Amino acid sequence: MISNNNPIGFFDSGVGGTSILKEVITLLPFENTIYLSDSKNAPYGQKTKEEIIALCIKNTEFLLAKNCKIIVVACNTATTNAIDFLRDKYAIPFIGIEPAIKPAALITKTKIIGILATKGTLNSTLFEKTSKTISKDITIKETIGKGLVELIEAGKLHSEEMNDLLLQYLNPMIKNDIDSLVLGCTHYPYLIPQIRKIVGSKIKIIDSGEAVAKQTKAILEKNNLIKKDAKKASHFIYINKDKTALKNLIVNDGIEVIEKDF
Numbered sequence: 531m532i533s534n535n536n537p538i539g540f541f542d543s544g545v546g547g548t549s550i551l552k553e554v555i556t557l558l559p560f561e562n563t564i565y566l567s568d569s570k571n572a573p574y575g576q577k578t579k580e581e582i583i584a585l586c587i588k589n590t591e592f593l594l595a596k597n598c599k600i601i602v603v604a605c606n607t608a609t610t611n612a613i614d615f616l617r618d619k620y621a622i623p624f625i626g627i628e629p630a631i632k633p634a635a636l637i638t639k640t641k642i643i644g645i646l647a648t649k650g651t652l653n654s655t656l657f658e659k660t661s662k663t664i665s666k667d668i669t670i671k672e673t674i675g676k677g678l679v680e681l682i683e684a685g686k687l688h689s690e691e692m693n694d695l696l697l698q699y700l701n702p703m704i705k706n707d708i709d710s711l712v713l714g715c716t717h718y719p720y721l722i723p724q725i726r727k728i729v730g731s732k733i734k735i736i737d738s739g740e741a742v743a744k745q746t747k748a749i750l751e752k753n754n755l756i757k758k759d760a761k762k763a764s765h766f767i768y769i770n771k772d773k774t775a776l777k778n779l780i781v782n783d784g785i786e787v788i789e790k791d792f
Contacts, residue, residue, distance in 0.1 A: 539593035552739070562765070574611075587619070704728075
């Protein structure tokens with residue numbers, strides 16, 4: 531039986547989904563959390579749909595064994611390729627993440643939106659379906675951020691190689707007069723300082739973190755699963771690769787990081 535005190539589960543193809551974890555902890559400070567970083571298999575964006583679904587099943591089973599009451603698929607590629615399958619297979623509520631192109635479409639003045647995402651997200655059926663809901667007078671400039679996830683996972687967030695890739699991906703979108711840039715991968719919010727230096731102050735940078743946190747709270751309330759007490763929350767991150775890069779991103783003494791092969 532699911533208890534209100536059971537943790538919220540998260541999984542991602544690596545450390546990027548901790549950007550979502552941080553937003554949830556900020557909004558729901560008393561909720562216990564368990565985050566699964568499948569860094570050994572990152573990035574998911576280069577894998578087939580079948581491979582992604584298999585990894586998502588493995589991750590879900592791990593979190594269910596830890597008695598998670600709800601699971602946040604803190605990965606755009608995993609969401610767009612596997613969320614429907616997971617919801618059909620398991621009774622537990624799942625929160626998915628999609629690139630925030632709908633909010634971008636509402637605020638654009640130039641009618642040109644840029645999206646930086648993985649190949650797996652941009653080629654997914656769900657992304658195609660969402661894109662078709664956007665007004666036809668709005669142009670979406672899609673760019674695959676090849677190599678960005680790998681550099682973040684390797685702890686090379688502020689490297690010259692990272693800056694060169696960002697210039698390569700962002701400059702064509704700037705020249706195409708985008709006024710909104712959607713970050714379609716949960717790793718990418720960690721790049722916002724570098725991205726801001728390149729795109730300037732006039733282009734709006736949009737990620738899904740805050741919206742996902744609000745949706746998580748709403749689903750917990752709907753299912754009467756909000757933690758009842760105000761006792762200090764416990765936070766665990768399991769990672770199946772060296773945790774050095776992760777420790778550089780997590781500046782929170784209340785989160786315990788555990789290296790474990792899975």
